[in-house]
Amino acid sequence: MILLATRKGAWLFHGDSSRKRWKVDGPHFLGHNISHLQLDPRDGRTLLAAAKTGHLGPTIFRSTDLGKTWTEAQRPPAFDKPSNGLPARSVDHNFWLCPGHASEPGAWYVGTSPQGLFRSTDGGISWSGLPGVNDNPQLREWMGSAQDGTPDGPKLHSILIDPRDPAHLIFGMSGGGVHESHDAGLTWTTLVQGLEVVEGLDPNILTFHDPHCIRQCPSRPERLYQQNHCGIYRLDRSAESSAEPGTGRWQRIGRKMPKSAGDIGFPMVVHPHDADTAWVFPMDGSDVWPRTSPAGRPAAYITRNAGRSWQRLDQGLPRSQAWWTLKRQAMTVDAMQVPALYLGTTSGELWVGHEEGAHWVNIARHLPEIYAVEVAALA
Numbered sequence: 001m002i003l004l005a006t007r008k009g010a011w012l013f014h015g016d017s018s019r020k021r022w023k024v025d026g027p028h029f030l031g032h033n034i035s036h037l038q039l040d041p042r043d044g045r046t047l048l049a050a051a052k053t054g055h056l057g058p059t060i061f062r063s064t065d066l067g068k069t070w071t072e073a074q075r076p077p078a079f080d081k082p083s084n085g086l087p088a089r090s091v092d093h094n095f096w097l098c099p100g101h102a103s104e105p106g107a108w109y110v111g112t113s114p115q116g117l118f119r120s121t122d123g124g125i126s127w128s129g130l131p132g133v134n135d136n137p138q139l140r141e142w143m144g145s146a147q148d149g150t151p152d153g154p155k156l157h158s159i160l161i162d163p164r165d166p167a168h169l170i171f172g173m174s175g176g177g178v179h180e181s182h183d184a185g186l187t188w189t190t191l192v193q194g195l196e197v198v199e200g201l202d203p204n205i206l207t208f209h210d211p212h213c214i215r216q217c218p219s220r221p222e223r224l225y226q227q228n229h230c231g232i233y234r235l236d237r238s239a240e241s242s243a244e245p246g247t248g249r250w251q252r253i254g255r256k257m258p259k260s261a262g263d264i265g266f267p268m269v270v271h272p273h274d275a276d277t278a279w280v281f282p283m284d285g286s287d288v289w290p291r292t293s294p295a296g297r298p299a300a301y302i303t304r305n306a307g308r309s310w311q312r313l314d315q316g317l318p319r320s321q322a323w324w325t326l327k328r329q330a331m332t333v334d335a336m337q338v339p340a341l342y343l344g345t346t347s348g349e350l351w352v353g354h355e356e357g358a359h360w361v362n363i364a365r366h367l368p369e370i371y372a373v374e375v376a377a378l379a
Contacts, residue, residue: 035093036050098160142176
């Protein structure tokens with residue numbers, strides 16, 4: 001099942017095991033802004049949708065029957081009254097949903113705009129903020145103001161939970177850098193050594209760090225990949241050193257990308273079984289940042305050697321005059337033995353890349369702007 005979040009609602013695409021025949025279910029929440037849609041892998045039936053509606057504002061919807069029926073969260077994410085003399089904030093939209101650790105059924109996290117981190121322990125019915133983030137004066141300083149973030153607001157994203165340790169959390173802030181906790185979010189350490197910032201800005205000021213998407217390798221959790229405002233990066237740590245907060249130095253592996261494509265983009269995807277294999281989808285990040293495919297020729301790029309070289313994957317994709325790109329959550333991969341990639345475009349097209357992206361097939365057109373794509377195997 002492909003889970004599609006768009007500017008005007010959500011869609012579910014049910015496919016067969018060959019991933020060649022698809023049946024569409026939707027729209028759900030037609031007209032509502034859906035930032036993210038996630039299936040709980042622990043029960044295989046609970047869906048959460050991060051929504052912003054005209055009459056309810058930012059909220060979370062929940063389904064326990066694969067989208068047949070939905071209910072709104074009884075207590076959606078909302079910032080507490082500020083402490084430490086900090087200014088008050090209100091959630092503009094919920095952005096990044098993350099199911100909790102396998103050992104914690106019912107636990108979920110959500111990152112918001114402006115940057116905040118919230119947790120639910122009852123399957124998304126009620127949400128509470130993590131004071132270690134939301135009320136942390138130092139983190140708040142690094143978040144900057146609403147004008148310092150992305151065009152549609154600063155975001156807390158890329159929430160990662162170490163499969164070996166539910167207390168080990170990582171997230172990214174645009175802007176504000178990468179942060180790591182080993183005590184379930186009580187305290188945080190920066191994880192930005194080696195990352196570049198825009199020329200002329202000071203890399204020691206965390207506000208200037210803008211991670212776009214961070215991924216943890218399922219087959220080697222001590223390895224992280226990152227698509228950044230300033231390139232593609234990899235972080236390698238040993239199992240022992242990854243247990244030490246803030247250790248390790250990022251290496252820029254995007255310099256091996258072809259010059260015509262560059263290494264600027266938003267999504268980052270890692271192989272479910274091979275930590276040396278990852279994919280990116282470059283965009284034109286030159287001059288005024290057009291946020292289109294370079295030269296109007298979209299393509300994914302794959303590395304099979306942890307970034308030492310990259311290969312263009314564009315068979316089946318438009319060869320010219322395709323001026324779209326991908327949002328940071330709009331490309332993903334399934335967990336089959338030979339996985340397929342899935343991507344949704346800013347022009348409302350849904351594509352599947354068979355055999356690890358070797359050839360692409362369009363399975364939907366004329367949808368609203370696609371914000372996020374997730375995929376799940378159903379029992």
